Each structure stands twice: as structure tokens, then as C-alpha cells.
Amino acid sequence: MNALPYIDAEALGRLVPVRRAVHLLEQALRDGLDPEETPQRPAIGLPGGQLLLMPAATGAYAGVKAVTIAPGNPDRGLPRIQGTYLLFDGDTLTPLAAMDGIALTNLRTPAVSALAAAHLAPEEAASLVVFGSGPQAWGHVLALRAVRPLERVTVIARHRGRAEALAGRCAALGLNAGTGDGPEAVAGADIVACCTTAREPLFPGKLARDGALVIAVGSHEPDVREVDDDLVARSAVVVESRASALVEAGDVIVPIRHGTITTGHLAGNLAELITGRVAAGPGPRLFKSTGMAWEDLVVAAAAYEAWT
Incomplete structure (x- = not known):
């Protein structure tokens, strides 16, 4: 054999x-x-x-x-x-x-995010804030750069040396890249990619501007989240599938538990997004991914x- x-x-x-x-x-x-x-x-x-x-x-x-x-x-x-x-x-x-x-996983997760970004992010999106410094953070820089004209990347991570190393890799691609000490950089970003193991929100949701896209990929547990109730409530929320999100995606499950949103707040799944059946609305856009088989x-x- x-x-x-x-x-x-x-x-x-x-x-x-x-x-x-x-x-x-x-x-x-x-x-x-x-x-x-x-x-x-x-x-x-x-x-x-x-x-x-x-x-x-x-x-x-x-x-x-x-x-x-x-x-x-x-x-x-x-x-x-x-x-x-x-x-x-x-x-x-x-x-x-x-x-x-x-x-x-490190290939398909950023590719799924980039697919969502191709339909949700501003056409002219030039600035990216990425939370995290591991393979998913790097993969998201590469994937999002494939679908939007990124020029600037700000890396925010707990480990300063790793954040600087990732910023250096981004600079080697020709991007204007650096590190951030806090979440304030979110306010000026066209796209925010959350690629962490954080168990609590990474930044105040009010910082994300209208029209910006926030991508959250870090968790698949119902009690863990990278974004807060405020962002979810303001955003058009797209998930890979409603069935999986309502079981695994703490980023939407926790606000539902709090009574901040209902299940009807979800704007659509990925299939509905790419076929034009999702209305984005005036606020931010949020794509929540848990990863699917x-x-x-x-x-x-x-x-x-x-x-x-």
C-alpha cells in the first residue's frame, strides 16, 4: 500500500x-x-x-x-x-x-475575512489596524492587501517585540507600518482585524467609525469575545452562518444574553453577503468568523x- x-x-x-x-x-x-x-x-x-x-x-x-x-x-x-x-x-x-x-487554518481564515472585506470594506480602504502578532495577524495583512489598496498598517499586541517584528514584515512589503500602544488607532482605521486569544473586548466599540469594517476571528467559544456590545449594536453584523454563530460566537452571543441585540440583528451570513442580500446600513460593519469545516x-x- x-x-x-x-x-x-x-x-x-x-x-x-x-x-x-x-x-x-x-x-x-x-x-x-x-x-x-x-x-x-x-x-x-x-x-x-x-x-x-x-x-x-x-x-x-x-x-x-x-x-x-x-x-x-x-x-x-x-x-x-x-x-x-x-x-x-x-x-x-x-x-x-x-x-x-x-x-x-492560517490560509483559509484570512481568505474568508478577505472575502467578507471585498463586500463590506470601503473600496478605497487604505488603513488597517491589526490586533495580534501571530500567524493569523500576518495572514490577514496579506489577505486584506489582496482585496483592498492598503497603505498603512498599525500592529497592536501585548508583546512589544512581536508587534515590532510583525510591523517590520509589513514594512518589507512596502507598507507604512508601525506599532500602537493603545486602541485609539481604531478611530482612524478603515479596517480593524482582531486576531487574538483575548477573552474580553480589545477596544471601546464607539471608536470604530461609520463605514469601517471590523473583523473578529480570534475565538470560537460562547463566553469569549474581542468586540463589545456597543460595536455590535451599532454595526451591520455578518457571520459565516447563523447556526454556528449562535452556538460559538461569543462576540454576538454575549450581547444577545445582555439584551443589547436580538438574533434578528444579524444582517446575514456569508452566502447572503456575496449574493447581495445584506444591507450594510450607515454604521460600522462587523464580520464575525469562528471558522467552518x-x-x-x-x-x-x-x-x-x-x-x-
Whole structure:
């Protein structure tokens, strides 16, 4: 029996550049993929953290991502999040390939955000504030730069050295980049990307100006959030799917619990957004992502087809 092919992080990024990932995700939705029908992921509590299983299927392929989250790992010099993706033939369910699951996440999450930004961010958006300094923060700079004419990036992160390192990488792209000491930079931003492990809001929502886009991708837990009630109440809120958001997205679940908004406040899901069925309104726009299995499958299938 032949060994199962393994597509590593370097190959994945080469096979599916982020701009292509954005196109693939949009095309899947335009072809009729319904995010509301994606199976919910089970989260299994373990002594060291969590195990998440993310299954999805289309006609041609099926796949599952197994992800572990171990909060104590950074102190051991290990990644907090690790994982593997398995791709199967849709008809025979024969295993086709394994892939670096975290590289897949670090590609598809920014691509999903960029897809939302292509429909929600100002056409002339030139300034980005990014909270966080890890792979998702860097991925969002690259992805958002692919859909909007970014010129300025401000990095805000707890670790000053890492923030400066990310700003340096942005400057190497030709961007006017620097670090911020506080959330005040949000007031002048066209796009704000929240890519953190924060458990409480990162900035006062009143700082986000009308028309600006705030993207929140950092959490998938109902009690954890990166944005506050004020921002959610002022914003046109778009989610990947209502079903997943109302189970996993603390950024909207907590304001619902508080009575600040109702479920009817959600302006639409990603499929409705890209087909023109979302009315943005005069205030800010908020895209809340928890990550969904169909996104992994779309990108993984494209990587496999490009590899073969």
C-alpha cells in the first residue's frame, strides 16, 4: 500500500495562494454551497485542553480536520494549536491526502475575512489596524492587501517585540507600518482585524467609525469575545452562518444574553453577503468568523487537485 501523500505548509501556500483561496471560497458559495448546512464541530474536553473535529462533504470530496488546543503548550515551547487535515474521495471515501491542518487554518481564515472585506470594506480602504502578532495577524495583512489598496498598517499586541517584528514584515512589503500602544488607532482605521486569544473586548466599540469594517476571528467559544456590545449594536453584523454563530460566537452571543441585540440583528451570513442580500446600513460593519469545516474542504480540495 502506498503511503498517504502529505501536503506541508510550504506546499499548501504554493498550491493555493491566498488570492486564489478567496476566489475559490466565493465560487463555492455562488455555486450553491449553504453554510447553514455544515455539520457543527464537536469540542471534546481533555486534561490538556480541547480536541476539535471539523467534518464536511461535497459531491467530489469529504474531509475532516482534527485540531488540538493546549493552552499550556507555549510555556513548554510548543504550539498552542496543532492539527492535521484528512481528505477523502467523495464517492469511495478512500483517503487521498493528509495536510498540515494549522497551515490550512492560517490560509483559509484570512481568505474568508478577505472575502467578507471585498463586500463590506470601503473600496478605497487604505488603513488597517491589526490586533495580534501571530500567524493569523500576518495572514490577514496579506489577505486584506489582496482585496483592498492598503497603505498603512498599525500592529497592536501585548508583546512589544512581536508587534515590532510583525510591523517590520509589513514594512518589507512596502507598507507604512508601525506599532500602537493603545486602541485609539481604531478611530482612524478603515479596517480593524482582531486576531487574538483575548477573552474580553480589545477596544471601546464607539471608536470604530461609520463605514469601517471590523473583523473578529480570534475565538470560537460562547463566553469569549474581542468586540463589545456597543460595536455590535451599532454595526451591520455578518457571520459565516447563523447556526454556528449562535452556538460559538461569543462576540454576538454575549450581547444577545445582555439584551443589547436580538438574533434578528444579524444582517446575514456569508452566502447572503456575496449574493447581495445584506444591507450594510450607515454604521460600522462587523464580520464575525469562528471558522467552518466547509472552508477547509474547499481549500484542501483545491490544494490536492493542484498537487496531482
